Amino acid sequence: MAEELTTYDPAAALTDDEEIAFFMADAFETGDAAYIAKALGVVARAKGMSEIAEKTGLSREQLYRSFSERGNPTLKTTLAVMRALGVDLTTKPYHA
Template sequence: MAEKLYDYDPADALKSDEAIEVFLSDAFESGDARYIAKALGVVARAKGMTKIARETGLAREQLYKSLSENGNPTLETTLAVLKAIGFEITGKRHAA
């Protein structure tokens, strides 16, 4: 008997702001811009891409493209999405 495999969407696991905070913190700590963009896309999908598009004033298609693994969102887009999902970027000293 063959095993049945299912696609996994990490957006399905982001049910609380606490889960989103851990997810985004991990992405930002990586320092990898592609990973951060993709993580923001996952969170935007979890919160509802149409809602995020409406709140940011950006087109849904633009958000999907910018917040993909190969996307390169502007700082303006990044800040708008973070605000729409209820988060912000804060600075902290990098431990050497």
């Protein structure tokens, strides 16, 4: 008998600001720009793309395109979305 698999959407698990902050901190730890952008897109979906579009002044289509697998959001778009999500970008000394 074949096992039925279901699609997991990580956005469904991001239900509060603490979980979102932890999720984004983990993404930033990777240092991988594409992974960070994808994670930011997941968080935006969790909060609601329409709400993020309204807060940033960007269209839903632009947001979906920017944070898709093939997207490459500008720093301006990334910062606008982070602000709308209530996520802060901070720096700390890098120790190799």
